[in-house]
Amino acid sequence: MIELQHVSHRFSNGTQALSNVSLNLDGGTFTALIGPSGAGKSTLMRVINGLVRPSQGRVTISGHDLTAASGAQVRLARREIGMVFQQFNLVRRLSALDNVLLGRLGYRAVWRSALKAYSQAEVQFALHLLDRVGLADQAWQRADTLSGGQQQRVGIARALAQEPKVILADEPISALDPKSAEQVMHILRSIHEDDGLMVIANLHFLGTVRDYAGRVIGLQQGQVMFDGTAAELTDAAAHQLYYAPQLPPTPAAPPPVAAVSAA
Numbered sequence: 001m002i003e004l005q006h007v008s009h010r011f012s013n014g015t016q017a018l019s020n021v022s023l024n025l026d027g028g029t030f031t032a033l034i035g036p037s038g039a040g041k042s043t044l045m046r047v048i049n050g051l052v053r054p055s056q057g058r059v060t061i062s063g064h065d066l067t068a069a070s071g072a073q074v075r076l077a078r079r080e081i082g083m084v085f086q087q088f089n090l091v092r093r094l095s096a097l098d099n100v101l102l103g104r105l106g107y108r109a110v111w112r113s114a115l116k117a118y119s120q121a122e123v124q125f126a127l128h129l130l131d132r133v134g135l136a137d138q139a140w141q142r143a144d145t146l147s148g149g150q151q152q153r154v155g156i157a158r159a160l161a162q163e164p165k166v167i168l169a170d171e172p173i174s175a176l177d178p179k180s181a182e183q184v185m186h187i188l189r190s191i192h193e194d195d196g197l198m199v200i201a202n203l204h205f206l207g208t209v210r211d212y213a214g215r216v217i218g219l220q221q222g223q224v225m226f227d228g229t230a231a232e233l234t235d236a237a238a239h240q241l242y243y244a245p246q247l248p249p250t251p252a253a254p255p256p257v258a259a260v261s262a263a
C-alpha cells in the first residue's frame with residue numbers, strides 16, 4: 001500500500017538523511033523501524049506522511065503519487081495516516097476529549113474545530129476511542145495533568161479519530177516507564193491485529209521489537225541495511241546494524257559565500 005522507490009533526501013544544510021531507499025510496506029505485518037541515532041528513521045516517517053518532500057525518488061500511497069501531489073492532495077493523503085509522537089504533542093490546556101476531537105480536523109472546516117462545534121456523533125466517537133485506550137474516566141481532564149503514559153494513549157486515540165489506514169508511531173515509548181510502554185505497545189498491537197491498520201513504529205529497544213514486530217527494517221546512514229522478520233534479527237545482525245564501522249557523516253555544506261558586490 002505504501003511504496004518508496006529510490007527515495008533520497010538531503011536537508012538544506014547538506015545532511016544526507018536518506019539514500020536510495022526502496023520499500024514496499026503493506027498492512028499485513030506490524031513493522032518496526034530500527035537503527036542507530038541519526039540513521040534517518042524519523043525522516044523516513046516524515047517522508048511517508050508527506051511532511052518532508054524527498055529530494056529524489058517517489059512515494060506512492062494506495063497508488064497515489066505523494067511526491068507529485070499538490071499541497072491539497074498531500075493534506076488529503078495525510079488524513080489516512082495517523083501520527084503518534086514521542087513527546088505526545090497534545091494541546092496541554094485542552095481536555096483529553098478535545099485533544100482527541102482535534103484528530104477530526106482533516107475532515108472539517110478549521111473554524112468549526114476552533115469553535116468546538118463538534119457533532120454529537122463525533123463526541124461519542126471520541127469518547128469511545130478514549131474508552132478503547134482505557135481513559136474513559138479521564139475524558140474531561142486537562143492533558144497536562146495526565147501522566148506520560150496516559151498522554152500517549154490520548155495521542156493514539158487522537159490518531160484513531162482520523163480514521164486512518166496507517167499509524168506511524170515515531171518513538172512512541174521512548175519517554176515512558178516500562179509499564180506504560182507495555183500498555184502503549186499492547187494498544188498498538190491491537191490496532192494492527194483487531195482493526196487491521198498498518199502500524200509502523202520507530203523503536204529503540206530490541207526486546208520490544210522482538211516481542212511485537214513481524215517485520216523489521218533497519219536503517220544505517222540513511223540506507224536500508226536490514227529487512228527481515230523479528231526472528232531473523234539475530235544479535236549479530238543487530239550488532240552489525242548498530243555498531244558496524246560507519247563512514248564519516250556527510251559534512252554539512254559550508255554556508256554560502258556572500259556575493260561580493262562588484263561596485
Ligand SMILES: Nc1ncnc2c1ncn2[C@@H]1O[C@H](COP(=O)(O)OP(=O)(O)OP(=O)(O)O)[C@@H](O)[C@H]1O
Nearest residue numbers: 011013015016017036037038039040041042043044
Ligand atoms: N530538519 C533537519 N535539518 C537538517 N538536518 C536534519 C533535519 N532533521 C534531521 N536531520 C539530520 O538527518 C539525519 C537523520 O535524522 P533523523 O532524525 O531522521 O534520524 P533518526 O534515525 O530518527 O535519529 P534518532 O533515533 O536519534 O531520532 C541526522 O543526521 C539529522 O541530524
